[in-house]
Amino acid sequence: MLTLGIETSCDDTSVALLENNKNLRCFLVASQLKDHETFGGVVPELASRKHLENLIPLLSQLLDECEIKNPPREIHLIAVTDGPGLMGSLLIGTTAAKALAQAWEVPLIAVNHLEGHIFSNYLAHDDLLPPFITLIISGGHTELILVRSFGDYKLLGATRDDAVGEAFDKVARLLGLGYPGGPMIEKMARGGDPFAIPLPVPMADSPSIEFSFSGLKTAVLWALKRNPNLRVEDVCASFQRAAIEALLRKVDLAVKITGISKVAISGGVAANSWLREKIEGKSWHAYLPPIELCTDNAAMIAAAGYNAYKRGERSPLSFVPDPSKSLA
Known part of the structure; x- marks a missing residue:
């Protein structure tokens, strides 16, 4: 089972393909550090605009590198960060995920960004x-x-x-x-x-x-x-x-x-x-x-989404991202 992960909670655009629970086929990150360093921090409006520019080309690169020829048949689940984070950034990722889930007719899981970080360790340690x-x-x-x-x-x-x-x-x-x-x-x-x-x-x-x-x-x-x-x-x-x-x-x-x-x-x-x-x-x-899984990445979002799917969770296309979303 292949899960597509999408992460756009702040200033890193990231996509990943995860096979079953831990086999990471590929993940990519487009960093915005150079775009924000002049300002001494992340500028929310600039971050969302860069996500808009980066996401689709990054997704195309991911599918090419993983040799995915027919996404509707080969990808079975989409997991996307829906908070916490910057609202404009979250909207870019969640809107793209909803469109793909509807077009490909695959289930969708909205993932808490903090739960994603928990699963970055799950990916790396079999005994955790x-x-x-x-x-x-x-x-x-x-x-x-x-x-x-x-x-x-x-x-x-x-x-x-x-x-x-x-x-x-x-x-x-x-x-x-x-x-x-x-x-x-x-x-x-x-x-x-x-x-x-x-x-x-x-x-x-x-x-x-x-x-x-x-x-x-x-x-x-x-x-x-x-x-x-x-x-x-x-x-x-x-x-x-x-x-x-x-x-x-x-x-x-x-x-x-x-x-x-x-x-x-x-x-x-x-x-x-x-x-x-x-x-x-x-x-x-x-x-x-x-180190590569410490910062924001879609691999951890895909892992958290797959686990939630196996627990029986599903997210409707009507869900709204929450920039202040809590985990517990």
């Missing part, structure tokens, strides 16, 4: 089965979720303010490093001392599973104001240490509270090398997707 904890960390999300079973999720905790990836972007902007901030800070941090600046670990003493990164961002700002001659490498390394420690402390707490020691980490920040290094010594078992 519920129950487990998942930490979703990206430019727009910082959530700890208990996966009781696929389709049954409980929110354990989320950020009060900035997502961790957003904090990386904002600190990079303070330092004049450009966009996206995460890879730039990680690169500069390799030459810095992570303990050079005594930045606070957010929510370190809180007994609840929640995050906050706005105060850490402000602490970086004041450190720079007090001493404009700080080495950029040291600022990046110290910020990265504090942000990652904040994440891992709350994972420790979630493992202690739930008694579940399997933790799947996904989202763009899951590609961070400092994070990947620091989880090595943890008592819990971490699952991480390959």
